[in-house]
Structure formats: C-alpha cells, structure tokens
Amino acid sequence: MLPTALLVTAALTAISVWSTSGGIEADLMARAKNALADVGVTGGQVSFSGRDASLSGFPPDKAAQAMDAIQRLDGVRTVEISGDTTPPAGPVTTSGEPSSPPPQTAPSSPPPSPTPARPTDKAGFQAEIDRLLAATPITFEPDGIELTPDGERGATEIAKLLTGAPENLRFRITGQVATGSDKKLALNRAKAVERFLERNGAPRAQVFSTERKNSDGTGGEGRRVDITVEQR
Structure with missing residues (x-):
C-alpha cells in the first residue's frame, strides 16, 4: 500500500x-x-x-x-x-452584417475608330477632299470673302490633309458665287481660301486659284469653293 x-x-x-x-x-x-x-x-x-x-x-x-x-x-x-454556421452570401463586415456587393466595374469604352489611311495618289486625295467638303463645305458670308465659322473649320481640315502632299500633285481652288454675282468675287473667294490653306501648312507651290460663275447658287450654296486635284 x-x-x-x-x-x-x-x-x-x-x-x-x-x-x-x-x-x-x-x-x-x-x-x-x-x-x-x-x-x-x-x-x-x-x-x-x-x-x-x-x-x-x-x-x-x-x-x-x-x-x-x-x-x-x-x-x-x-x-x-x-450549429448552423453557414454565413450569408457576401463578405462579413466587422459589425457582422453582410457588406454591400462590390461595385460593378464600368465597361471599358470601345477603342477609337482607326484613322483613315492618308491618301498617296491623285484619286485618293480627290476622294478625301470631296468627303471633307461634303461634311463641312468651305462657305462665305453673303457678298464677301470672309469665311463663315463652318467655312473655317472645313478649310482647316483641308489644310491638314494637304500638308506634306506629294510634290507631283496640284490643288486647284475654284470660287463659286450666287446668282447675280460677278467672277471677280468668285476669284477673290478662291484666293482667300488659298491664303488660308497656306497659312495653315498647305504647300504654297501646289495650291492655286481660279474662278467660275455659278448661275444656280440659290439659298447660299453658291457661296463656296471647290477643290480639284491635278497631276503635274
């Protein structure tokens, strides 16, 4: 014991x-x-x-x-x-209450549209000039050579296109006038656009002006210029 x-x-x-x-x-x-x-x-x-x-x-x-x-x-x-310890859906905060769902991520914006390829020949430049002028014509105030605000925007886009254009191309600017106006006004309008383009980078030796009388320019559509591409 x-x-x-x-x-x-x-x-x-x-x-x-x-x-x-x-x-x-x-x-x-x-x-x-x-x-x-x-x-x-x-x-x-x-x-x-x-x-x-x-x-x-x-x-x-x-x-x-x-x-x-x-x-x-x-x-x-x-x-x-x-016991039943399965938590509710979603993360638990320090207070024990389900937290708000995470914010939804905003969908990313679509990529920007590709910039059209710069033209390299006469046909390409003429097609692009026609497209730009159709979208924003180069227009003038009535009975004058002063560009309208839309006209300045259109001319600025044309100047960007012509900057650095091939040396074998020329760009003829033709002035238009409304019914009853004279050819001198048409030529002055073409010259005003020529000077505007040159100030904004267009090659001076490749831009020139001509005039044309327009007999159907009603409603203001005669107060504009056309631009034609020519091969040198």
Whole structure:
C-alpha cells in the first residue's frame, strides 16, 4: 500500500490542478464575454474545457465573427463551434452584417475608330477632299470673302490633309458665287481660301486659284469653293 504521505500529496496536487484549471476557465470565460460584447456579437454561448473553447447557438451571420473574437484571446488554444454556421452570401463586415456587393466595374469604352489611311495618289486625295467638303463645305458670308465659322473649320481640315502632299500633285481652288454675282468675287473667294490653306501648312507651290460663275447658287450654296486635284 502507498504511504499515507503520498496519498495526501497526490490529493493536494489534484486539488491544485483542478483549482488552477477552474481559475483559467473562469478567466477565459470572463474575457470571452467581454470580447464578444466589444464586437457586438450576442445570441450564443461560450464554454471552456481548460483552454479549449466551445461555441454554440450563434446566428450564422455572427458565427465567424464570434470565432475570430475568441481566437484572438491570449491563452485560448482551440475554438470549436456547433450549429448552423453557414454565413450569408457576401463578405462579413466587422459589425457582422453582410457588406454591400462590390461595385460593378464600368465597361471599358470601345477603342477609337482607326484613322483613315492618308491618301498617296491623285484619286485618293480627290476622294478625301470631296468627303471633307461634303461634311463641312468651305462657305462665305453673303457678298464677301470672309469665311463663315463652318467655312473655317472645313478649310482647316483641308489644310491638314494637304500638308506634306506629294510634290507631283496640284490643288486647284475654284470660287463659286450666287446668282447675280460677278467672277471677280468668285476669284477673290478662291484666293482667300488659298491664303488660308497656306497659312495653315498647305504647300504654297501646289495650291492655286481660279474662278467660275455659278448661275444656280440659290439659298447660299453658291457661296463656296471647290477643290480639284491635278497631276503635274
């Protein structure tokens, strides 16, 4: 048989271990309740077996937050949770509520349309000039050689096209006049456009002016110029 002294020592040791374990559990329990209260999690229960925590009864949208709060406590070894712990769809915020869905990324804008290839021959330049003049004709104020705002825009686009044109091409500017006007006004309008183009980069030696009387220029369509490409 074991000596009485050994039995007493073993009993005292067991009491000490039980007392220490109970003190640890009580301390962890108190701190766990405070931790849950700090993050606003309620509606569940926490129990400890030594340093191992067991959670139960927490709503699904609070379960993950409750586990995280308990795991952060010093001295906690493991955390288990029972019950329906499937969280709602979407990430959970620090308040335990589902966060708003991520903002939808705006669709990227379509790539810009490719710039038309620069013409290199007579036919190509004539086609592009005709297209530009149809979109924005070079027009004038009534009975004068002053370009309208639209006329200036049209002439600017033409000047950009003619800049750097092949040296074997010439560009004949023909002035138009409304019914009853004279050829001198038509020529002056052509010269005004010639000077405008040269100021804006068109090759001086490749642009020249002529006049033409227009007998059907009603409604203002006679107050314009035409541009013809010629081969030198």
